[in-house]
Amino acid sequence: MTEATEDTRINRLLAEGKLTNEEAQRLRASLDSQREHEAIFRKVAVSGRERRRVWLLLGLFVGFFLLGAGTHWLLIGSFEDVAPPVSTTETQPSVESEKRLINLSDLSEERSITMKRSLPISIGVITICVIALLGALLVILYNGLISSREQVNAGWAQVENVYQRRLDLVPLLIDAVQTYTDHERETLAELTEARTRALDVGGAIGTGAPETIEQIKAIEASQGAVESALARLFAVVENYPDLKASRNFLALQDQIEGTENRVAMERRNYNEFSRRYNTRLQTFPSNIVAETIGFEPKPYFKAEDKALKGLEDPFGTGNN
Numbered sequence: 001m002t003e004a005t006e007d008t009r010i011n012r013l014l015a016e017g018k019l020t021n022e023e024a025q026r027l028r029a030s031l032d033s034q035r036e037h038e039a040i041f042r043k044v045a046v047s048g049r050e051r052r053r054v055w056l057l058l059g060l061f062v063g064f065f066l067l068g069a070g071t072h073w074l075l076i077g078s079f080e081d082v083a084p085p086v087s088t089t090e091t092q093p094s095v096e097s098e099k100r101l102i103n104l105s106d107l108s109e110e111r112s113i114t115m116k117r118s119l120p121i122s123i124g125v126i127t128i129c130v131i132a133l134l135g136a137l138l139v140i141l142y143n144g145l146i147s148s149r150e151q152v153n154a155g156w157a158q159v160e161n162v163y164q165r166r167l168d169l170v171p172l173l174i175d176a177v178q179t180y181t182d183h184e185r186e187t188l189a190e191l192t193e194a195r196t197r198a199l200d201v202g203g204a205i206g207t208g209a210p211e212t213i214e215q216i217k218a219i220e221a222s223q224g225a226v227e228s229a230l231a232r233l234f235a236v237v238e239n240y241p242d243l244k245a246s247r248n249f250l251a252l253q254d255q256i257e258g259t260e261n262r263v264a265m266e267r268r269n270y271n272e273f274s275r276r277y278n279t280r281l282q283t284f285p286s287n288i289v290a291e292t293i294g295f296e297p298k299p300y301f302k303a304e305d306k307a308l309k310g311l312e313d314p315f316g317t318g319n320n
Contacts, residue, residue, distance in 0.1 A: 007028075010027055137285070145289065145293075148276055148277040151276070152273045152277050152298050155266070156209035156210070156270055159266045162263045162266050163198070163202065164202075167198055167226065170195045170226070173230075173233070174188050174191060176252055177249070180243040191233055194222070194228070194229045198222040201221075209298055210298070211298075211299075212299060213299040223263075234253070281297055
């Protein structure tokens with residue numbers, strides 16, 4: 001209710017005799033006190049809202065100020081890195097500006113000193129990493145070449161083993177043949193001489209794999225002479241039925257034939273190992289390591305000319 005309405009109501013009750021003058025005065029005093037309290041509350045509420053508004057505006061102002069100050073310092077820092085020195089002819093700065101510029105100059109100088117110190121360290125670390133990677137690559141390539149070369153040597157060792165087995169069987173075979181015939185001394189002597197030459201050639205080359213094609217040719221020639229002498233001997237044996245029926249001779253013949261098969265197999269293996277090794281010598285980047293250290297290619301076994309003669313006219317058509 002409004003103030004006029006309350007006063008009108010009190011006057012009406014007083015006129016009707018429902019209120020005495022003292023009660024009317026007390027009621028008016030109570031209403032006046034209530035109105036004063038309400039006014040005070042309204043003032044306090046208004047002042048509280050105003051204070052909140054003031055604090056909000058003040059917070060926004062401080063926030064914008066700090067944001068602007070931070071942006072200002074960032075601009076100063078970036079400008080300091082790229083801008084040229086200030087000319088002495090420009091307007092003299094204030095004391096605070098001079099201090100600020102001095103502090104920025106010191107900071108820039110410290111940053112420059114730190115970068116100058118860290119740059120050699122960074123370059124050194126990068127250089128060490130590159131050298132370590134190159135060293136690891138060199139070790140891997142070198143070990144790969146060594147492994148391939150040793151595989152070739154191992155393959156050649158197997159070839160030598162089967163060659164030696166065949167040469168070891170020759171004296172036993174000669175002894176078995178002499179038991180049944182004394183008329184084939186020339187063939188037996190030829191086989192003995194071929195065996196001796198093969199042993200001499202093998203001893204001259206050594207235990208390692210052949211290094212040149214000439215050594216391979218010498219070995220093929222000496223071993224080919226042994227093969228030819230054995231073939232002639234087995235052809236002669238066809239004229240001696242008793243010798244062909246000898247268990248001892250038949251066992252030696254089977255062993256020699258098995259050795260011939262093993263010779264062919266081990267030669268193929270050696271050629272394959274040599275091919276892999278020679279391929280690595282010609283492939284980048286292992287070829288650089290091979291040329292620097294001095295790895296040499298390995299020669300191959302080649303088919304003999306007599307083995308190719310039958311392929312000149314494989315269908316027997318000939319020239320009419």
